[in-house]
Amino acid sequence: MTNIQRVAMLSLHTSPLEQPGSGDAGGMNVYVRSMALELAKTGIDVEIFTRAHAEDQAETEELAPGVIVRHVPAGPRQKVAKERLPELHDSLVDAVHAIQKHLSDEHFDVVHSHYWVSGIAGLRLAKTWKLPLVHTMHTMGKVKNLRAPAYGSVEPAIRIKGEQKIVDGATRLIANTRREAGELATHYGAPSGSIDIIPPGVNLEIFHPAPVDRASLDVSQNAFHLVFAGRIQRLKGPQILIEAAARLAKSRPDIPLKISILGSVSGAEELQLEPLVQSHGLHNTVSLHPAVQPATLATWLRSADVVVMPSFSESFGLVALEAQACGTPVLAANVGGLPQAVSHGRTGLLVDGHDPALWAAELEKLYDDAGLRQTLANGAAIHARAFGWNRTAMLTAQSYRNAVEDFGSPSH
Known part of the structure; x- marks a missing residue:
C-alpha cells in the first residue's frame, strides 16, 4: 500500500x-x-x-x-x-x-x-x-x-x-x-x-443533541423558532426565508414566529436584509446576528424548531448536517448536495423551487404537526452520526x- x-x-x-x-x-x-x-x-x-x-x-x-x-x-x-x-x-x-x-x-x-x-x-x-x-x-x-x-x-x-x-x-x-x-x-x-x-x-463532539435555554438567546419558549446560518448572499437564499415569513405572518398571525439569521454579508453583490425585514414589518420577528463560533452555533441550532436552508446552490450543505447532528430538522432546497445531507421525510423536508409561497406552506405544515417535527428530529440525530x-x-x-x-x- x-x-x-x-x-x-x-x-x-x-x-x-x-x-x-x-x-x-x-x-x-x-x-x-x-x-x-x-x-x-x-x-x-x-x-x-x-x-x-x-x-x-x-x-x-x-x-x-x-x-x-x-x-x-x-x-x-x-x-x-x-x-x-x-x-x-x-x-x-x-x-x-x-x-x-x-x-x-x-x-x-x-x-x-x-x-x-x-x-x-x-x-x-x-x-x-x-x-x-x-x-x-x-x-x-x-x-x-x-x-x-x-x-x-x-x-x-x-x-x-x-x-x-x-x-x-x-x-x-x-x-x-x-x-x-x-x-x-x-x-x-x-x-x-x-x-x-x-x-x-460533522464534528460530533460539538454538534449533538443537548438541552438549551432559549431565554439566553432572547427567544421565548413558545416561539416557533426558525434559524438560518450562513453567508448573507442571494445564493444562500435568506431573502426567500424572509419573504416566506412575511406571507406566513399575514395568513397565520396565530403562529408565534421567531426567525434568527446568523451570518455576515458576503460576495461581490451585497445583500442587505434589514431593509427587507423593515419593509415587511418583521422587525419584531426577525433578528440579525453576526457569524458565531461552532460551539455557539450549536446552541443556536439546538434552540431551533427548524433550520431553514433555501439555497440556490450547495455542493453539500454542512449547516444542514450540523443542525441534524444537534437533533433539529431541516427544511432545505432540493438542490446540489442537500438531498444527500437531508433525508426527505426522515430528517427534514426538501422543497422544489424557491417560490416563497411554497416555503411558507412547508413551514406552516411543520408548525401544525408537532409530531412530524419530533419524528424528523429523532431521525436527524441518527442520520448525522454516520458523517x-x-x-x-x-x-x-x-x-x-x-x-x-x-x-x-x-x-x-
Whole structure:
C-alpha cells in the first residue's frame, strides 16, 4: 500500500482560520480545517497554504501537531475579493514554490487543492514538483450559472475555463455527492474513474443533541423558532426565508414566529436584509446576528424548531448536517448536495423551487404537526452520526493513495 506522509493543501482564497459565515468563509473553511486535523490523527502531516491578508499575520501557525497553516505573501496584505484573485495567480504560485524550497529536505507526496482559484495554482505547482494533484471543486461555475437568473450573479468565463483545465489536468477529483460527480462528468467531461465520492463530515463532539435555554438567546419558549446560518448572499437564499415569513405572518398571525439569521454579508453583490425585514414589518420577528463560533452555533441550532436552508446552490450543505447532528430538522432546497445531507421525510423536508409561497406552506405544515417535527428530529440525530470527519479523512487518504498510484502508472 502506498504510504502518504505529507500533503500540500491549497486554500488560497480563504483561510481555515477564518470565521465561517463571514466574508468568503463558509463550509469550505470548516471542511479544510476539520479534514486536515483528522488526517493528522491518522499520521498524515498537512501543510495548508493560504494567502496572507493582514500585516500582523505570522508566517506560520500550527493548528495542531501535524497541521501547519502557511500564510503566502501575494498581493496586498489585506482582504481581496476572490473575484480578483486570478490576477495574483503568478505571485501565489511563485510564493508557494519559494516556501517549499526552504523546507530543507522535506517533500510532499500529493497536492490537494480546494476551489478553482487554488486548483489553477495546484496544476502548476504539481507539475513543477512532479506530484499528483487531487482537487475538490466545492462549487462549480457552470452549475451555479444554470441557476444564476434566480439570484442574479453569473460566474465569469475565466472561472469556467479554469475549472475545465483543472478537470483535464488533475490526477483525481473529489466530489461530495453522486450528484456532484454526475455534474463533473456532464458539464466538464470528467472520467468517472477519476472521481472519488467522499461526503464531508460533522464534528460530533460539538454538534449533538443537548438541552438549551432559549431565554439566553432572547427567544421565548413558545416561539416557533426558525434559524438560518450562513453567508448573507442571494445564493444562500435568506431573502426567500424572509419573504416566506412575511406571507406566513399575514395568513397565520396565530403562529408565534421567531426567525434568527446568523451570518455576515458576503460576495461581490451585497445583500442587505434589514431593509427587507423593515419593509415587511418583521422587525419584531426577525433578528440579525453576526457569524458565531461552532460551539455557539450549536446552541443556536439546538434552540431551533427548524433550520431553514433555501439555497440556490450547495455542493453539500454542512449547516444542514450540523443542525441534524444537534437533533433539529431541516427544511432545505432540493438542490446540489442537500438531498444527500437531508433525508426527505426522515430528517427534514426538501422543497422544489424557491417560490416563497411554497416555503411558507412547508413551514406552516411543520408548525401544525408537532409530531412530524419530533419524528424528523429523532431521525436527524441518527442520520448525522454516520458523517464523522474521521470517515471523511480515511476516504480522502485513500484518494491520495489512488492519485499516487495513478500518477505513477505508464498510462499517465
